[in-house]
Structure formats: C-alpha cells, structure tokens
Amino acid sequence: xxxxxxxxxxxxxxxxxxxxxxxxxxxxxxxxxxxxxxxxxxxxxxxxxxxxxxxxxxxxxxxxxxxxxxxxxxxxxxxxxxxxxxxxxxxxxxxxxxxxxxxxxxxxxxxxxxxxxxxxxxxxxxxxxxxxxxxxxxxxxxxxxxxxxxxxxxxxxxxxxxxxxxxxxxxxxxxxxxxxxxxxxxxxxxxxxxxxxxxxxxxxxxxxxxxxxxxxxxxxxxxxxxxxxxxxxxxxxxxxxxxxxxxxxxxxxxxxxxxxxxxxxxxxxxxxxxxxxxxxxxxxxxxxxxxxxxxxxxxxxxxxxxxxxxxxxxxxxxxxxxxxxxxxxxxxxxxxxxxxxxxxxxxxxxxxxxxxxxxxxxxxxxxxxxxxxxxxxxxxxxxxxxxxxxxxxxxxxxxxxxxxxxxxxxxxxxxxxxxxxxxxxxxxxxxxxxxxxxxx
Numbered sequence: 001x002x003x004x005x006x007x008x009x010x011x012x013x014x015x016x017x018x019x020x021x022x023x024x025x026x027x028x029x030x031x032x033x034x035x036x037x038x039x040x041x042x043x044x045x046x047x048x049x050x051x052x053x054x055x056x057x058x059x060x061x062x063x064x065x066x067x068x069x070x071x072x073x074x075x076x077x078x079x080x081x082x083x084x085x086x087x088x089x090x091x092x093x094x095x096x097x098x099x100x101x102x103x104x105x106x107x108x109x110x111x112x113x114x115x116x117x118x119x120x121x122x123x124x125x126x127x128x129x130x131x132x133x134x135x136x137x138x139x140x141x142x143x144x145x146x147x148x149x150x151x152x153x154x155x156x157x158x159x160x161x162x163x164x165x166x167x168x169x170x171x172x173x174x175x176x177x178x179x180x181x182x183x184x185x186x187x188x189x190x191x192x193x194x195x196x197x198x199x200x201x202x203x204x205x206x207x208x209x210x211x212x213x214x215x216x217x218x219x220x221x222x223x224x225x226x227x228x229x230x231x232x233x234x235x236x237x238x239x240x241x242x243x244x245x246x247x248x249x250x251x252x253x254x255x256x257x258x259x260x261x262x263x264x265x266x267x268x269x270x271x272x273x274x275x276x277x278x279x280x281x282x283x284x285x286x287x288x289x290x291x292x293x294x295x296x297x298x299x300x301x302x303x304x305x306x307x308x309x310x311x312x313x314x315x316x317x318x319x320x321x322x323x324x325x326x327x328x329x330x331x332x333x334x335x336x337x338x339x340x341x342x343x344x345x346x347x348x349x350x351x352x353x354x355x356x357x358x359x360x361x362x363x364x365x366x367x368x369x370x371x372x373x374x375x376x377x378x379x380x381x382x383x384x385x386x387x388x389x390x391x392x393x394x395x396x397x398x399x400x401x402x403x404x405x406x407x408x409x410x411x412x413x414x415x416x417x418x419x420x421x422x423x424x425x426x427x428x429x430x431x432x433x434x435x436x437x438x439x440x
Contacts, residue, residue, distance in 0.1 A: 003107070007124060008093040015118075018166065018220045018236045020054065020125040022113040026123060030115065031172040033099035034108040041102065044101045045069035054114035066231060072099050073110065121222050122236060129218065129238035130418065131261050134270035135302060137294050139324050139393055143270060144241050145178040146393040146411050147418060148219070155415045159428060161346050166220040166236065171204035174219055223427060235427045240264075240341055262309040266421035267319045267383075269306070271299060273329045278370040282332055300375045308381045317423040319383040320417035323363055326392040337362050339390050342412055353430065356387070356416055363388035385424070389417040401423050 007013075011027035030050075036042050048070040052153050055068065076094050077086050085094075096105040109118045132140055165171035172227060218238035225234045240261075261267075273279045275297035280287060323329075328342020338358045339346045365390075367376055379386055395410030422428045 003093060003095070003109075003120060003123070008095065011090055011093045012304075014125075015123055017111040017113060017116060017118065017125050017127070017240045018122055019116040019217060020111060020114040021127070021238075021371055022111070022128065024112055025090075027077070027093060028075075028112045029093075029118065029123075030073055030075050030110040030112050031094075031097050031106055031187060032108050032110050032115075032117075033071040033102065033104070033106045035071070035099060035102045035104050035106070038071040038099060039100050039404070041068065044071065046072055048073065048115060049102070050113070051115040054116070067340040070115070072101055073115070075112070117169070122166065122220075125222070125234070127236040128265040128427060129239065129240065129263075130266040130268055130421055131240045132265040132268045132270060133161065133240075133261065133306070135272075135275070135297050137271045137290075140241055140270050142182060142392075142409075143324060143393045143414065144239055145174075145182040146409050146414050148174065148221070148239070149179065149183065149409075151418070152416050155419070161225040161234065161417075161428060163221045163223055163237075169282070170220055174224065177251075178219075188341055196406050223422075225428070235425075236421075237427070261306070262311075264317060265425050266418075267306070267317055268417055268421065269302070269319060269321045271321060271323050272297065272325060273323050273366075273370075274325060276370050276372070279329055280331065282412070283333060285325075285329070299372065300378060303375060303378050303382065313382055315383050316385060317383075318421055319379070319380065319386040320389055320421055321363075321386060322389040322391055322417045324391060324393060326390045327395055333366060337368075339363070342390075343392075351413060351416060356389070356420065359360060359390050359413075359416075360388045363390055387417070387420055389413065391416065 007026075011025065014023055015026050015029070016023050016297070033039070047067040051070055054066040074097065076082070076097060077089050079086055079097060081100075082094075082097075095320060096107040098105050104111050109123070110116065111118055132144060134140055141190045156162050165174065206341065218240045220236060220238045223234050223237055269295060274285070274291050275294055276299075277296050279285060280291075280296070301377075306319075307315065310317070324375060326339065326343050330339045333340045333343075336353060338347075339362050391414045392412040393414050395412050419428065423430050
C-alpha cells in the first residue's frame with residue numbers, strides 16, 4: 001500500500017524502526033521488490049549485506065558465512081535511473097520504484113539499518129517497546145505467549161482496543177513458535193479432536209544470541225483503540241523475549257547487541273520465587289524434579305545488571321517486577337491476603353488498581369520476609385518508578401511432568417504488569433480515568 005501524500009510530503013520526519021529501534025529520516029528508507037516471482041527466484045536476488053549483518057552480526061564475511069541474498073532492493077537516493085529526481089527526496093518521498101527484474105512498481109519500504117519491512121503504520125505511529133527479561137527457567141516465553149493471547153481475546157475487548165501483528169511474518173512466527181505449543185496446534189479437524197480436548201507442550205529454552213540472532217527480532221503489534229481507529233492505530237508495541245542464558249552468562253554480549261534494553265519505554269522483570277532459598281526450603285512447598293535442580297537465583301545481581309544498561313541513575317523508565325507462578329507459591333502467604341485469595345482460586349474482587357496496590361504491598365512484604373531486603377532497597381533507589389506484581393501464566397494447568405501433554409493455560413493476573421506499563425506510556429487510559437468520547 002503506497003504512502004499517502006501527506007506522509008510523502010514530510011520526508012525529514014524522524015522514524016524509529018520498531019525492530020532495531022534505530023532512528024533515521026523518512027527519506028533514508030530503502031525499497032525492495034515485493035513481486036512473488038522475484039521473492040522465489042534465487043537467480044533474480046542480489047546480496048543484502050544490511051540484512052546479513054542484522055541476522056548474522058559480525059560473523060558475516062567469515063569462513064562459510066557469505067552475505068544473504070534477497071529480492072532486488074535499492075536506496076532511492078542512489079538509483080541512477082531516476083536521474084536528477086533522486087537528489088530531491090528530502091523534499092518529497094517517491095511513491096514507488098520499478099524493479100529492474102520484473103518491471104513492476106514496488107512501494108515496500110525497509111529500515112535502512114536492519115532491512116526489516118516497515119508498513120505504513122511503522123512510519124506514522126510512535127513506537128514503544130516492552131523488554132521482558134529475567135534469568136533462566138522463569139517462564140518468559142510462556143508468559144509472552146499467554147500475555148498476547150489474553151490481550152487479543154479478553155483484555156483488549158474489555159479495555160476497548162485491539163492488537164494486530166504488524167506484518168504477516170510476525171503473525172506466522174507467533175503462531176508457529178509460540179501459540180501452537182502453548183495452546184495446542186491440533187492435527188485434527190475441529191470435530192475430530194480426540195476426546196474433544198486440546199493440549200499444550202512446554203517451550204524449549206530461548207536460544208542464546210551466540211547461536212541465533214533471531215532472538216533480537218521482537219514481536220511487533222499495532223495497538224488500536226476505538227477512539228483512534230480512524231487514523232490507523234494508537235501505537236506500536238514491540239515485545240522482546242530475552243534469553244535467560246544470555247542474561248545470566250553472556251551479559252557483556254547482551255549489553256553490546258541487545259541495545260533495546262537501554263532504550264525501552266517499559267521494563268518487565270520476571271521473577272521465579274521458587275528459586276529463592278527461603279521459598280524452595282519451605283516445608284509447604286513441593287518442588288518438581290526440574291525445579292529442584294535449578295540453582296538459586298541472585299535477583300540483587302540481576303537488578304544491578306539492569307542498571308548498567310542505562311547511562312543515568314536513577315532510571316526514569318517504568319519497571320514492573322512480576323513474581324510468576326503465583327499458583328505455586330501464593331498459598332505460602334497468610335490467609336486473608338489478596339495473593340492467597342487469587343492463588344487458591346477464591347478471589348473476592350476483580351482485577352483493579354486497588355488490587356494492584358494491595359499486591360504491590362504484599363509482594364514487598366513477602367520479599368522482605370524471604371531475605372530480599374537488599375533487592376528491595378536497590379530497586380527503590382535505582383528504579384523509583386516501579387511496581388510489584390504477582391501472576392501465573394499457566395494457572396492450575398502447570399503439571400509435574402513436562403514431557404507429557406499439558407492442559408491449556410488458565411492464567412491469573414498475567415496482563416496487570418503490562419497494562420500498568422502501557423498506562424505509564426500513555427498508550428491506554430487507566431480504568432478509573434474519565435472515558436474519552438469515541439469518534440463516530
């Protein structure tokens with residue numbers, strides 16, 4: 001879809017890529033052929049060093065690492081076929097260019113830094129992103145999967161917004177790598193499923209940056225509220241799933257390659273309380289074999305690592321700290337607390353800002369009781385704009401053996417930390433704020 005005239009008449013507008021988060025002027029964008037035959041005929045493709053660097057990093061050019069090839073692409077400002085017109089792109093953007101191979105016009109625009117596809121909304125909307133991080137075995141990938149499912153099917157309709165994948169590639173990637181495992185990709189027809197049941201399977205560990213730089217590619221979604229549907233959306237949201245192995249053992253590489261952490265507009269630190277010694281050794285806890293083999297976590301060191309991604313302290317970026325697996329540890333808190341109510345399945349009140357505040361206080365009290373006073377103080381000093389949450393991505397669907405089919409998730413409060421971050425970014429309005437009039 002070609003850019004509208006008003007967008008083309010503003011070629012010096014600053015654009016931030018929702019994939020690599022580099023900033024550039026709109027007139028710097030590249031164009032690539034989108035014809036089916038050019039995309040499938042290897043003989044028509046040309047080398048793409050920008051895409052190669054984005055996907056392979058510094059390994060490009062080494063033994064056995066030739067540059068990737070892609071359909072014809074060009075920087076419009078260097079296309080000599082355009083003659084003198086190419087020198088005036090700073091005044092008006094070209095609507096399209098003809099591919100020299102198929103002779104068809106193309107208006108598919110690329111980020112000049114990573115060569116990711118930039119739809120119109122990526123150019124006209126302000127991108128924001130939420131970086132989700134934490135140590136190994138905390139359940140980040142499952143959390144992201146269930147979160148996006150809940151935002152799409154339940155929370156979004158309740159709050160008056162919809163969430164759409166930015167591109168077809170992101171939709172297909174989410175279905176293939178996330179949703180099918182967690183919510184069951186049935187091999188049978190809707191009327192043929194065995195026993196009428198669906199099952200999920202556990203996710204494998206997120207690969208390290210050393211083996212797969214694809215983990216740097218976020219899941220980018222366009223959030224559109226009712227009041228902003230006429231202008232094509234409200235904001236872009238990029239969700240980054242950081243590998244726990246990199247966070248614990250390759251922090252230097254993560255600091256140099258994953259610069260999105262330092263530029264994030266919202267941070268979500270996922271904690272597994274079962275890796276706290278006081279919790280794991282509680283006689284009321286029954287750890288699975290896998291949980292008992294996981295080493296204890298050092299969350300104080302983790303929060304210190306996070307602070308090194310920012311130039312100034314205290315950090316102004318909002319930080320949501322979420323204790324995952326609420327269904328496993330929530331019963332350890334005294335009866336009458338909100339966390340105990342939700343963990344045991346008898347909540348007396350629906351999710352609300354008042355509930356968030358109560359859980360914030362109860363989590364701090366629990367962490368202090370579990371010997372994490374230093375962690376709490378460091379968070380208060382370094383990240384003053386923070387909030388504690390408790391959630392469970394799986395709910396009571398969590399099972400002892402992960403090698404067997406699992407029941408589908410029954411999440412608890414999984415959306416609360418992200419809604420708080422979106423409210424801090426001004427993307428969604430708080431529940432208790434006056435509703436803005438919907439455009440007709």
